[in-house]
Amino acid sequence: MEAKRYHPLHILFDLIIQVKHLFFPTLILFVFNYDSPNEFVTYGRIVYFIYVTGMLVYLVLKWASYKYRLDDTSFHLYGGVFTKKKQTIPFTKIQNVNRHKTVLHRILKVTSIRFETGMVGDDSTVEFAVISLKEADRLEAYTKQAVRLEKETEVEGKAGDVTSSEEIGTPYTAPERIIHFTPTKKEIIKASFTSFSFLGMITLLVWAYFKVTDYIDVEEQVVGIYSLITSSWTLITLTVVGLLVLSIGFGMVTTYIRYGKYEISSDHERIYIAKGVIEETAFSIAKERVQAIKIKQSLLKRMLGLAEVKLTVVGGNSDSDKDKQDISSLYPFLPVKRAYEMISEILPAYEVTEEMTSLPIQSLWVRLVRSSWIWIVGTGALAYFKPNIWGWEQAWWIISIALTLFVLVLEVIEFYNTQYTLNDHFIQFQTGSLTTTLFVSKREKIIEVNVKRDLIQKQLGLASIKTVNRAKPVSHKGVTDVPIELAERFYQWYMGRRKEIKVK
Numbered sequence: 001m002e003a004k005r006y007h008p009l010h011i012l013f014d015l016i017i018q019v020k021h022l023f024f025p026t027l028i029l030f031v032f033n034y035d036s037p038n039e040f041v042t043y044g045r046i047v048y049f050i051y052v053t054g055m056l057v058y059l060v061l062k063w064a065s066y067k068y069r070l071d072d073t074s075f076h077l078y079g080g081v082f083t084k085k086k087q088t089i090p091f092t093k094i095q096n097v098n099r100h101k102t103v104l105h106r107i108l109k110v111t112s113i114r115f116e117t118g119m120v121g122d123d124s125t126v127e128f129a130v131i132s133l134k135e136a137d138r139l140e141a142y143t144k145q146a147v148r149l150e151k152e153t154e155v156e157g158k159a160g161d162v163t164s165s166e167e168i169g170t171p172y173t174a175p176e177r178i179i180h181f182t183p184t185k186k187e188i189i190k191a192s193f194t195s196f197s198f199l200g201m202i203t204l205l206v207w208a209y210f211k212v213t214d215y216i217d218v219e220e221q222v223v224g225i226y227s228l229i230t231s232s233w234t235l236i237t238l239t240v241v242g243l244l245v246l247s248i249g250f251g252m253v254t255t256y257i258r259y260g261k262y263e264i265s266s267d268h269e270r271i272y273i274a275k276g277v278i279e280e281t282a283f284s285i286a287k288e289r290v291q292a293i294k295i296k297q298s299l300l301k302r303m304l305g306l307a308e309v310k311l312t313v314v315g316g317n318s319d320s321d322k323d324k325q326d327i328s329s330l331y332p333f334l335p336v337k338r339a340y341e342m343i344s345e346i347l348p349a350y351e352v353t354e355e356m357t358s359l360p361i362q363s364l365w366v367r368l369v370r371s372s373w374i375w376i377v378g379t380g381a382l383a384y385f386k387p388n389i390w391g392w393e394q395a396w397w398i399i400s401i402a403l404t405l406f407v408l409v410l411e412v413i414e415f416y417n418t419q420y421t422l423n424d425h426f427i428q429f430q431t432g433s434l435t436t437t438l439f440v441s442k443r444e445k446i447i448e449v450n451v452k453r454d455l456i457q458k459q460l461g462l463a464s465i466k467t468v469n470r471a472k473p474v475s476h477k478g479v480t481d482v483p484i485e486l487a488e489r490f491y492q493w494y495m496g497r498r499k500e501i502k503v504k
Contacts, residue, residue, distance in 0.1 A: 011063050
């Protein structure tokens, strides 16, 4: 393939970014001071026009100088207006493929696509901020086909019989996808309450109030409206009901916009997630890159029978924390039973069992002793300062008792929630108090284990175990105060990994 320039609409999208940066200077120079004779404003406008002209020239030169090319194994990227540079990124390093369509993308019938690798620095991603739908499909299919053929060639080469006659660039038939989940209307309503998105209405009203008061004095009007509403119980009731209805409606609409067109599907190689009503996002994850599975449940989700399935994935060099969260999460509000079924369907190599072993009673005593320092420090501080609450000078010891009960309850809840299972090739454990996390990983995906014992644990025959998985950042998960027999078996279990790992 010959080197090609990026889509011409790159100039428009880069220009929009620059316009955002110039918004406030434009207001200052041409709106707030439109008839000002001040020399600072006059020279500022000259600098402004010089900058805008230079920026437009630079954006055109940038588009003309940036190119990309594909060969049988790699992306080749060429760029630089004043200093030329070249990057080569192998297809085999690509781990996640993400697509995103803003409203402008959809209007212009284009998309953005990002190929993420496990590398760091400038070579961590190959990104096309604007690209035609046809070209995006072609690039994604081309890279998948190249990786698949390279793996087949390696396998056949080791066997000594290379029979593959398929070539890069021949028509590629995408594997058939199986759709595993799309949310129903009932599930969207559940999600709107579980995510507390209805509270966004209050945040929006407060934000709007402070923004308006920056330009208009509305304090008297607000006080007048408040006095009118509080003058009658009927008006108070109608206002509360009205705000409640608006908040619930706002929550449902925002939840639908975010999760209304959610779809989880897979083929034999990758997991695909598509979502978005206004802005569309689609990304894929290679199954072989999944290092572990986490099933998270808050207290409210446990009451509603919902859970969030998150994947620990190698790679994921997204620019924002939000992108990283979206890529690792299958869906935040899955029914628990469906979550277990979906894991078996999407990742049949993983096993999730509901039968787990609880901690021995000695673990509870260790946890209570370990957390007692919180009560000691808290009570000491309260006894020293003796805060006066509502005129009651002896309130500090009530707070001390409440703190003690709070710590004890949390420790007891976490003790009963903590469970574990260790079988031939998998480790699974659950931890947490108000929010629980069920962690599942294969032995071959764990790169390090750790067994520790403190003085109290030695006396009671307990230990703490920890696993380390490849991810960005590296994932550390573990269980404290397990029986020493399990810790020893855990260490020997991991030593058996040598039989499964083959070094090239």
